[in-house]
Amino acid sequence: MATLVKIVEREFLLRTAMREKAPLIMAAGGSEWPVHILDLKAQSLTIAHNAPIALLRKGIGLDFRYNVRGQTIAFRTASLEPGDKTLVVAMPDKVYKNLSRRYARLPPPGDLTVSFAFAGERYDLDFPPSRVFTATEEHQLSPDFEPSDLRGLMAEFERKAAVLASDYGVVMYKDKTPEGPIEILASTTGRSFYLPAMMAGVPISDPFAERTILTRDDFLSYFIEEEGLEPDFSEDELIRLERARRNDGVLSELLVPILFQDYAIGYVTVINRQAGLPPFDLRVVEIFNGFSRALSWSLKLHGYFKGAPKLDESYRTEVEDVSAGGLLFACRDERLIQALKDGTSVTVRIGARRRTVNAAGNIRRHYAEATEGFFGIEFTAMEPEDFRFLFEYLYGRPFTDEDSESIEGVRILRP
Numbered sequence: 001m002a003t004l005v006k007i008v009e010r011e012f013l014l015r016t017a018m019r020e021k022a023p024l025i026m027a028a029g030g031s032e033w034p035v036h037i038l039d040l041k042a043q044s045l046t047i048a049h050n051a052p053i054a055l056l057r058k059g060i061g062l063d064f065r066y067n068v069r070g071q072t073i074a075f076r077t078a079s080l081e082p083g084d085k086t087l088v089v090a091m092p093d094k095v096y097k098n099l100s101r102r103y104a105r106l107p108p109p110g111d112l113t114v115s116f117a118f119a120g121e122r123y124d125l126d127f128p129p130s131r132v133f134t135a136t137e138e139h140q141l142s143p144d145f146e147p148s149d150l151r152g153l154m155a156e157f158e159r160k161a162a163v164l165a166s167d168y169g170v171v172m173y174k175d176k177t178p179e180g181p182i183e184i185l186a187s188t189t190g191r192s193f194y195l196p197a198m199m200a201g202v203p204i205s206d207p208f209a210e211r212t213i214l215t216r217d218d219f220l221s222y223f224i225e226e227e228g229l230e231p232d233f234s235e236d237e238l239i240r241l242e243r244a245r246r247n248d249g250v251l252s253e254l255l256v257p258i259l260f261q262d263y264a265i266g267y268v269t270v271i272n273r274q275a276g277l278p279p280f281d282l283r284v285v286e287i288f289n290g291f292s293r294a295l296s297w298s299l300k301l302h303g304y305f306k307g308a309p310k311l312d313e314s315y316r317t318e319v320e321d322v323s324a325g326g327l328l329f330a331c332r333d334e335r336l337i338q339a340l341k342d343g344t345s346v347t348v349r350i351g352a353r354r355r356t357v358n359a360a361g362n363i364r365r366h367y368a369e370a371t372e373g374f375f376g377i378e379f380t381a382m383e384p385e386d387f388r389f390l391f392e393y394l395y396g397r398p399f400t401d402e403d404s405e406s407i408e409g410v411r412i413l414r415p
Helices: 007-019 150-164 180-189 216-225 231-247 282-301 334-339 384-395 407-413
Strands: 024-028 031-040 044-048 061-068 071-082 086-090 095-097 113-118 129-134 167-172 193-195 252-272 318-323 326-331 345-352 355-368 373-382
Touching: 007 031, 007 061, 007 071, 007 095, 129 180, 129 334, 150 167, 150 252, 150 282, 180 193, 180 216, 180 252, 216 231, 252 282, 345 373, 345 384, 355 384, 373 384, 373 407, 384 407
Parallel strands: none
Antiparallel strands: 024 031, 024 061, 031 044, 044 086, 061 071, 071 086, 071 095, 113 345, 129 252, 167 252, 193 252, 318 326, 326 373, 345 355, 355 373
């Protein structure tokens, strides 16, 4: 049975793992990564890892488990200082030992029905639609910007932009629509227009783990599919676009769409026309993408969408397998595939034997392409009586104390 360890034993178990270089498993980005502890301090742990840094953004919650001296240890903590090879995380408040194995996954019973909805309210807004759904949540926001103070947020944007660029601002689509290929592509795809240096032109590839910037292929496809140009002429059109930016005196440029749910509500523009300033690097893209998300959240907090009609949308799932701790489902809705990001909070409704079970959960991405994806939902909270019912319904046996002390039982019943 799982036991919550005391502070002294917590330090002993973690120091033993560090001293013996015990391999830990870190769950991040829908995958598991081998890591080990390099250093232990009163308020933090330093972890060696080989996971993509984009999965370890500051503030995100991470799950760890490992075996030491015959005991299975598990804990959850937050990323403090992500790095390419090392990661500093907060000292976990709670560490459990002697956890049993995860619940077995089973094919879905014939009478099982499952639907889910994005957590929070959905709005019907008079803004340009975007092909992506952006489920921004407070824990996903950049620590560089504070959304609760809108004036302070704008002042911080201006302070950061003034150091890097000669021109900057925020444009809302309240009384206008996207104009020209750059604005149209940014708003429909949710990706940023990034011109790091004029001589380099539009990037050939996107270096980010998740699609973040517009590439040459994005523009070429737009000219062919949306404007009806032949492939040879589409390349000429892109060259003309780059030449127009150069003739306008642009040395570096970044345009970041401001996304809210499935709408583009505006954009952030940062342009450098001043010789002597360094070209925009990828850190500049990260900074102002973070500002865009914080601004979207801040506008919601300050009533920008107040009075807009609400939508009540839920999505039926094609369940592939299910356990008492979560489920795996297939998705063939292209727009929904774009929306289902790792860590997105959802509410789940499970129907079984004329009973409805409600749960909170997080999306865990398993595999996704443009037209088909398979996604996991990891349950994070459920009423104890619903959890007991679901367990007994799936496994056909009584729910025991040992079951409640499993890894998933601790996570769901003791959030």
